[in-house]
Amino acid sequence: DIDRDRLVETMEEQAAIGGTDGGGLNRLALSDADARARDWFVERATAAGLDTRIDAFGNTFARRAGADSDAAPVLVGSHLDSQPYGGIYDGALGVVAALEFVRTLDDHGIETRRPVEVVNWTNEEGSRFPPAMQGSGVWAGAHDIETEYEKTDADGTRLVDELERIGYRGSEPAEPREPYHAYLEVHPEQGPRLDETGADVGVVTGIVGLRWAEVTLHGQANHSGTTPMHYRNDALVAASDVVTAIRRLPGTLGDRTVATVGSLTVDPDSVNIVPETVRFTTDIRDPDEGVLETAIDRMTAEVAAAADREGVGYDIEHTMRAPSVDFPERPVAAVADAVEDLGYDGRRMVSGAGHDATHTASVCDTAMIFAVSEDGKSHTEDEFTSWPDCYRAANVLANAALDLAGR
Amino acid sequence: DIDRDRLVETMEEQAAIGGTDGGGLNRLALSDADARARDWFVERATAAGLDTRIDAFGNTFARRAGADSDAAPVLVGSHLDSQPYGGIYDGALGVVAALEFVRTLDDHGIETRRPVEVVNWTNEEGSRFPPAMQGSGVWAGAHDIETEYEKTDADGTRLVDELERIGYRGSEPAEPREPYHAYLEVHPEQGPRLDETGADVGVVTGIVGLRWAEVTLHGQANHSGTTPMHYRNDALVAASDVVTAIRRLPGTLGDRTVATVGSLTVDPDSVNIVPETVRFTTDIRDPDEGVLETAIDRMTAEVAAAADREGVGYDIEHTMRAPSVDFPERPVAAVADAVEDLGYDGRRMVSGAGHDATHTASVCDTAMIFAVSEDGKSHTEDEFTSWPDCYRAANVLANAALDLAGR
Ligand SMILES: NC(=O)NCCC(=O)O
Ligand SMILES: NC(=O)NCCC(=O)O
Numbered sequence: 001d002i003d004r005d006r007l008v009e010t011m012e013e014q015a016a017i018g019g020t021d022g023g024g025l026n027r028l029a030l031s032d033a034d035a036r037a038r039d040w041f042v043e044r045a046t047a048a049g050l051d052t053r054i055d056a057f058g059n060t061f062a063r064r065a066g067a068d069s070d071a072a073p074v075l076v077g078s079h080l081d082s083q084p085y086g087g088i089y090d091g092a093l094g095v096v097a098a099l100e101f102v103r104t105l106d107d108h109g110i111e112t113r114r115p116v117e118v119v120n121w122t123n124e125e126g127s128r129f130p131p132a133m134q135g136s137g138v139w140a141g142a143h144d145i146e147t148e149y150e151k152t153d154a155d156g157t158r159l160v161d162e163l164e165r166i167g168y169r170g171s172e173p174a175e176p177r178e179p180y181h182a183y184l185e186v187h188p189e190q191g192p193r194l195d196e197t198g199a200d201v202g203v204v205t206g207i208v209g210l211r212w213a214e215v216t217l218h219g220q221a222n223h224s225g226t227t228p229m230h231y232r233n234d235a236l237v238a239a240s241d242v243v244t245a246i247r248r249l250p251g252t253l254g255d256r257t258v259a260t261v262g263s264l265t266v267d268p269d270s271v272n273i274v275p276e277t278v279r280f281t282t283d284i285r286d287p288d289e290g291v292l293e294t295a296i297d298r299m300t301a302e303v304a305a306a307a308d309r310e311g312v313g314y315d316i317e318h319t320m321r322a323p324s325v326d327f328p329e330r331p332v333a334a335v336a337d338a339v340e341d342l343g344y345d346g347r348r349m350v351s352g353a354g355h356d357a358t359h360t361a362s363v364c365d366t367a368m369i370f371a372v373s374e375d376g377k378s379h380t381e382d383e384f385t386s387w388p389d390c391y392r393a394a395n396v397l398a399n400a401a402l403d404l405a406g407r
Numbered sequence: 408d409i410d411r412d413r414l415v416e417t418m419e420e421q422a423a424i425g426g427t428d429g430g431g432l433n434r435l436a437l438s439d440a441d442a443r444a445r446d447w448f449v450e451r452a453t454a455a456g457l458d459t460r461i462d463a464f465g466n467t468f469a470r471r472a473g474a475d476s477d478a479a480p481v482l483v484g485s486h487l488d489s490q491p492y493g494g495i496y497d498g499a500l501g502v503v504a505a506l507e508f509v510r511t512l513d514d515h516g517i518e519t520r521r522p523v524e525v526v527n528w529t530n531e532e533g534s535r536f537p538p539a540m541q542g543s544g545v546w547a548g549a550h551d552i553e554t555e556y557e558k559t560d561a562d563g564t565r566l567v568d569e570l571e572r573i574g575y576r577g578s579e580p581a582e583p584r585e586p587y588h589a590y591l592e593v594h595p596e597q598g599p600r601l602d603e604t605g606a607d608v609g610v611v612t613g614i615v616g617l618r619w620a621e622v623t624l625h626g627q628a629n630h631s632g633t634t635p636m637h638y639r640n641d642a643l644v645a646a647s648d649v650v651t652a653i654r655r656l657p658g659t660l661g662d663r664t665v666a667t668v669g670s671l672t673v674d675p676d677s678v679n680i681v682p683e684t685v686r687f688t689t690d691i692r693d694p695d696e697g698v699l700e701t702a703i704d705r706m707t708a709e710v711a712a713a714a715d716r717e718g719v720g721y722d723i724e725h726t727m728r729a730p731s732v733d734f735p736e737r738p739v740a741a742v743a744d745a746v747e748d749l750g751y752d753g754r755r756m757v758s759g760a761g762h763d764a765t766h767t768a769s770v771c772d773t774a775m776i777f778a779v780s781e782d783g784k785s786h787t788e789d790e791f792t793s794w795p796d797c798y799r800a801a802n803v804l805a806n807a808a809l810d811l812a813g814r
Contacts, residue, residue: 126678132679222786225761226759229658247644250636268492271688285632351632353630354632376634378630380627
C-alpha cells in the first residue's frame with residue numbers, strides 16, 4: 001500500500017505550480033509554469049534516487065534499477081502540462097502516482113526484477129500546440145520530430161524554440177532506447193460513468209479513435225449597415241451552420257460518437273463588419289474507425305454545403321488522427337487482478353479521452369487505470385477527484401506495476 | 408470649385424497616419440494613430456487660419472469667422488478614427504472635404520455671412536468603445552458624458568483614461584456652445600447602390616435606425632471526448648443557432664432590414680473543451696422604428712429559445728439605440744441644388760450606416776452627401792472611392808455649405 005498522506009502532499013506540491021485563483025491549473029505545454037513543473041519533477045525524482053534523462057522532445061524519464069539490468073523496463077507515468085484553465089488532477093495524478101510507486105518500493109525495500117521508469121510526457125493536452133499526446137507520439141514514431149518542432153502556438157511561437165528556451169530539448173533521441181515490457185498510466189476518467197455507477201476505479205480496455213481538424217472559411221468583410229443581406233458572404237454564418245450540424249452529427253451515427261467545435265475565432269471581429277474569416281476546430285471521436293471515417297465525411301460535406309450556401313471559400317486541415325486502440329489482455333489483467341486483490345469495485349471501460357497510452361500501445365503492452373471524476377467534469381478548474389479516489393487508483397497502479405515488474 | 412490636387416494630396420497625407428500594409432487604415436478611436444491624426448488635423452486647421460478648440464470628449468472644432476459673428480454657424484466635418492482594418496476614405500473624406508471647403512473660401516477671398524466650423528468627432532466607428540457616433544452623441548445630449556467616460560475597450564482600458572493619455576480631454580463643455588444653423592457631412596456611401604445605378608453622388612435624405620446588443624451565453628466547460636452529447640451545455644452551439652437565425656431575420660420583416668453578428672468570442676476556446684462562455688454582438692437596422700422593435704423582439708426570442716434548447720443561461724445588454732432620422736427639406740434642398748448646379752447625376756437615398764449626422768440632426772438642420780463606394784465595399788481595407796468621386800462629393804459640400812453660410 002502506498003502512503004496516503006505523502007500522495008496528497010505531493011499532489012498539493014505540484015498543484016501550486018501554475019495554480020489559478022479558481023483553484024485549477026494554467027500550465028500550458030512549454031510555458032514557464034510547465035518548465036517549473038518539469039524542474040520540480042526532476043528534483044523529486046532525483047531525491048527518490050532515480051536517474052533522470054531528457055529526450056530531444058522534452059519527454060523526461062526517471063529510472064529505478066532492477067535486479068536484472070538487461071530486462072525490459074516497466075514504464076509508468078503521465079503528463080504535467082494542463083489546459084488553459086484545467087484542474088489539478090488531469091495528468092499530474094498519473095505522474096504523482098508513478099512517483100509514489102517507486103517511493104513505496106523504497107519504503108518496503110523491494111527490489112524489482114525489471115527496471116522501472118517514471119515518465120513525464122511533453123504536451124499531452126495539445127491545446128497550445130496541436131496535436132495532443134505529442135511527446136508520446138514522437139517517441140512512439142507516430143509523428144516526425146522535425147515536423148512537430150515546427151508547430152506554432154496562436155502567437156506564432158515555434159515549439160522547438162520554446163523547448164530550447166525552457167531548457168528541455170534533451171540530448172537523448174526521442175524514441176524507445178530499448179524494448180519496454182509494459183506501460184501503465186493512472187488518469188482521472190474525465191467523464192461521468194464511474195461516478196454515476198458508483199464504481200471505485202476504472203479498468204481501461206482501450207481508447208477511442210480521434211480526429212481533429214481546423215476549418216477556415218473565407219468570406220468578404222463588409223459594412224453591416226449598408227450591405228444588403230443578399231450581397232453578403234458571411235464567414236460566421238457559414239461557420240455557425242456547421243457548428244449546429246456538428247452538434248447533431250453523433251445522433252445519426254452511434255451512441256458513442258462525440259463531436260465538438262471547441263475553438264472559433266472571427267476576423268475582423270467588429271460589431272459592424274460582416275465577418276470575413278472564421279477559423280474553427282472540430283474534434284470527432286468514436287471507438288469504431290469506420291464510424292469515424294463516416295463522421296469525417298459528413299463533417300466535410302457539411303462544411304462544403306454551408307460554404308456554398310453563403311458563397312464563401314473553405315479549407316480543411318486535418319491536425320490529428322489518433323487511431324482507436326484496444327489494450328492487450330495481459331496488462332489489463334494485471335490491472336483487473338490488482339483491483340480485485342485490493343477489494344475495490346472496478347469497472348471495465350473504453351476511454352473517451354486520448355492519452356499517451358494511445359501511442360505507447362504501439363511500442364509495448366499498455367493499460368490504464370481511471371480514477372473517479374466527480375460529476376465527470378474535466379478540462380475545467382471545477383475538475384475534482386477525492387483524495388480517497390486518487391489513493392485507490394494510485395494503489396492499483398502500484399500493485400499492477402509491481403506485478404508486471406516482478407519481485 | 409475646390410482644388411482637386413490639394414484634395415488628393417490632403418487625403419494621402421491623412422492616409423499615411425496609421426496606414427496598414429494592405430493599403431487601409433488601423434486608426435482605432437483614441438489609439439496612438441488616432442492621436443497623430445488629431446494632431447495633424449489641428450495643425451492643418453491652424454495653418455488654414457482657423458481657431459481650434461477641443462471639448463471635454465475630444466471633439467475638435469476649427470472655426471472660420473463670418474461677417475456676422477453673432478449668426479449661428481454652419482458646421483461641416485466627419486471623423487478621423489477608423490475600423491481595425493478599414494479603408495482610407497471612411498470618415499477622413501468628410502474631414503478633408505470640410506477643410507477643403509474653408510481653404511477654397513480663402514482661395515477665392517470669400518467672406519461668408521455665418522461663421523463656418525470644421526469638426527472632427529471622437530469615436531464615430533464604435534469598434535473599440537461602443538457605441539458608434541459617440542462623440543457627436545455626447546455633444547448632442549443623446550448620451551451622458553460620465554457614462555461614456557467609463558466605457559472600456561476589450562483590454563479593459565477606460566475611455567476617459569485614453570482621452571487623457573493622448574491629450575484630447577479638452578476644457579470646453581461637450582455640448583453646442585451656441586445655436587447652429589446647419590450641419591453637412593460628406594461620407595462614402597459604404598454600400599453598392601450609387602455604384603450599381605451609375606450615379607455621381609448621393610443626396611442623403613435620412614439615416615436608418617440602429618440597435619446594437621451584446622449577448623452572453625453561459626454554458627459549462629467540459630471535456631470534448633468524455634462528455635456524452637446529452638450531458639453538454641455548449642455555449643457555442645446555442646450562439647451558432649442564434650447566428651443562423653439572425654441571418655434569416657430580415658427576410659421576414661422587410662427588404663430594408665439588415666441584421667449581423669460581427670463579433671463573437673469563445674471561452675476557453677480550446678479544441679478539446681466544450682465551450683463555456685460565448686459573447687457575441689448583434690447589429691440590427693431598418694428605416695422604420697416599428698420594424699426595428701419587432702426585429703429586436705424576435706432576436707430576443709431566438710436567444711431565449713436557443714439557450715433553452717442547449718440548457719445554457721444568457722444575458723442581453725443593449726449597447727446602442729440610434730433612432731431613425733429623416734433630414735429636413737431645407738438642407739437636403741441645398742445639397743440637391745448644388746448637385747444640379749454642378750451638373751452631376753445625384754440620387755436621393757437613405758443611409759444604411761449610422762453617422763454623426765444622426766445626432767447633429769437633433770441639434771440643427773442636417774443633411775449629408777454620399778460619394779460612390781466602388782462595389783459597395785466598406786469597413787475593409789478594400790474600400791475604394793475614386794479621386795473623381797471624392798472630388799464630386801467635396802464639391803457638392805462646398806457649394807451647399809456656401810449656400811447655407813451665405814455670401
Ligand atoms: N486526456 C486528455 O484530455 N487528453 C487530451 C487529448 C484529448 O482531448 O483527449
Ligand atoms: N458610417 C459608419 O460606418 N458608422 C459606424 C456606425 C455604423 O456601423 O453605422
